[in-house]
Amino acid sequence: MVTLKELSVEELFGPGHRMCAGCGPAITARMMTKAFRGPTVISQATGCLEISPTIYPHTSWDIPWVHTAFENAAATASGMEAGYKALRRKGLVKEHVDVIAVGGDGGTFDIGIQALSGALERGHDMVYLCYDNEAYMNCLPGDTLVMTESGVKRIDEIQLGERLYTFNKDSNTLAVSRCSGLFDNGVRPVYEIVTLHHLIRSTPNHPYLVVNRRGRGRGRELRWRMLSELRVGDGIVVLKRLARGEAFKFFSPVTRNHYKVHRLNEVKIPTQSSPELLEYLGLYVGDGWVRPRKGEVGFAITEGSTRKRLLELHKRLFGEDTLERLDEYYVYFNSVNLARFIHSLGFGRGAKSKTIPSWVFTLTEDEKEAFVEGLLLSDGYRYGKSYRYVSSSQDLLKRLRLLLQTMNYRVGKITWQTAKKGKKFPHRTLLKDTGCGFLCFSKKRSWNLEKDWSQYRYQDPLIETDNFTVEAVRRVEYVGNLRTYDLRVEKDHNFIAEGVVVHNTGIQRSGATPHGASTTTSPAGSKIPGKPEWKKDLAGICIAHGIPYVATATIAYWNDFLTKMRKAIEVEGPAVVHVLAPCPLGWRSEPKDTIKLSRLAVQTRYFPLYEYENGQYRLNIKVSKPQPLEEFLKLQGRFRHLFKPEFRKEIEELQRFVNLNYERVAKLCGEA
């Protein structure tokens, strides 16, 4: 940190140049020179800051300065740095000369990125200052089932603040986190990943947790990889078992004093779930129906062991006094309370509407097992060494599959057969379109490692924990264009969708993004509101080169900028400083607002100020109470079109994006 008194009075970037009134880059240039420590030379790329101060025969620079072309400030600086090095070695140059390359956002981000990348890679001892005077969401289709604490829910039904199950990467265990964001991302192309037991659909840029085997003798690690990068055989982390020790508590039943209740059978309605109730419900799902208004619960079970079991369960659960009527094919229980109770549980009424409500997923292991037992008693059968369950409700089969996955069962895919109206069967002709399907599953054997010690090969100690396992990807294929959504989960930043661990929104974002900004090459028209693409994350790109120092700065925080500039000069090796410098002409703002805009950019979290020094990130200006992004946008004419009612949601999108980017940066800096 410096004080104003310590800054030199000498003006190395002198007045009299032809920059506009209120020009951000000009302020940047002058401030930059205050951070020099000794003999310095500048290699500048073509741009505003290059032309306006050096119109022949005048110049503003009181230090050696060279401009060669637009895209090669970094390359010219490389040559200069090497020249001084060689001459110093031969004794022809005595002092150390600092080499600074200066480029605008044009000469750096696009045409200049080659030269910058080459120079960073070669590790020249120079500073690259970019004066900047200017993300893409991943998603899942709407019917994806997400594991929440209160059961399984469709992704489009999740509320903000809902508690979701997540995968804690540090301990490889199940954890719970809150959902802090919901996103409707519109219709996008969707692909499907099929593993041994799981099936999930998402857009190609959605990240999955992949086990990265680094070769013989090297360890394994978990990495996030996008769907588009997955190959057949890659192992992704999936949920194996989801069990909590709590039985589910139900609602309270109707009493004698209710309207239109004439006769009430004394039925004991259980207040919480138990294995027997679940077995009963399993039977119900397979073979039962309910008519709540009539007060009837029926089962289509013929005389036999199943009926005996049903009656036994019924007596145990609901008491001796239920009015039951037995038929050759059916069993009827007449009780309004019972009917309403069963109806309220959410298992559905008729054959096609049967499903498994989400609270079943929160039950204990043995309750779930009992449920499956009940299902098998009704519509299931043994098939070789495994079981098959038949149903005409596709939703039921899907949820059953998910449920079995959480019980660490081995599940196959759902085989669905349809038959159209009018199809002739030996015994009758179909009167309407029908469909029915089956699901094959079996219990997994647990290996006795002491007895079969060679089975260690099939265990994956990295991941084979109580709740998670790794499954290999078998197929990735295109499904179609679907309406997609995404969630933002705090802390662990992932959630479990269809039993597969997926990342939430917010890792592939870039900072300083005039998405939606109107420029001459991407004008804001009546249909397309300005630039649709998102800008590159320059700091991220430079950090990825592994250089010792990268920082972002802006002119309003001059002390911070000077400190960073000085650090960049002093570090041995390449350093990059990305400075946001508002341009009144390009931003169509008032010249008097330049500093205000640059301060607002930081205070609205639009441009986070952070630095990366030898592997450590540090957030320099923490914005705990950000101002709304609108305050920043409304001062600029280039965003004026976004304030029209039809483009308003672009502002919300930008705000959301800005928040996510700041959180990404804050997390990198350990401030999340």
Added chain:
Amino acid sequence: MAKTIGLSGDQAAAYAAKQCDVDVVAAYPITPQTIIVEEYSNYVADGEVDSEFICVESEHSAMSACIGASLTGARVFTATASQGLALMHEMLYVASGLRCPIVMCVANRALSAPLNIHCDHSDMMGSRDCGWIQVFAENAQEVYDWIIQSFRFAEDEDVLLPAAVNLDGFTLSHALEDLVVLEDAEVRDFVGVRKPKYWLTPGKPITVGAAVLPDYYMEIKYQQEDALQRSIMKIREVNELFEKASGRRYKAVDTYGLEGAEAAVVCLGSTAGTAKVVSDTLREKGCNVGVVKPWIYRPFPVEEFLDSVKNVKSLAVLERTISFGAPNGPLFNDVLATLYKAGRQVKVFNAVYGLGGRDISPHEMETLMMDAYENIEAEEFDKKVKFIGVRG
């Protein structure tokens, strides 16, 4: 003491650069120049030369880095060929505009498309207007000698212009020849240490590469053209000094077999070797046809050229490039303009040969020379551009 060693053209170039104690080399490899870069980096790695070797990521960055280094006062060398020269095209103009005395070795190779890695002059001819001094070498000895001389005259205060030494790709660059090399000390004495006139030094800040508006641009360009035209005088001086140092005499234009000859063939580069042999053969048969080989192509040595063809009545100008859509090739234009302005009545015709590395055989050269010889007496002669060796 001079010694004779065997080197290919590329190796000779690297050897010369090493002996000249170059400070910075920024180069990107491209066939057929790769050996220059490889040999030089070997010298750096073995400590035989104290240089900074920047492995840049493209030829454009190579020239940019060379300019940056040259402006710090360092002695700079680089090398490239065809596509690389084309890629750095904008920077060639910047180098000469900013008066950086860079020496570049160009291993002439055909320009794409279609892709061809063999010798022709289309690359340097495509950039002939960039303001560089351009030299064409006939063999490895000339490559070696001209690079040493280039450092001397390019870095001279009165010149301060970059120089390109051209050698034919594969024909010269990869063929082993015997050449006489000077001692390291002798070369260092000859080229000396670079004393820059204007360079980026913190003691005397200068602004290089300013933006110039219409009110000054033409004057600056005129000064640059003046410097290039007058550099021929400095080149002559350096040639004389080099003769003292090495015993080999170079001039702006090389001539061979012009005694009693009224016909001659004009060509650049290694083809002159073939032409010289055929000229001897024809002389035995009684036809005197000489060879005129400009060593310096830019600035075009008007005086020396006119002097060498003072008795010649018929010329065949051999081009190893096509200037698409033009009535004739670039060398022909330069020759004809020179002759016309001097008021000489010479019958000149243009022949294009050797594109993409196609060999020109002594037999074809003989036919050409005989055509030139016959034109001496002919009233009318065929002015159409001949394409040597093209089938169909």
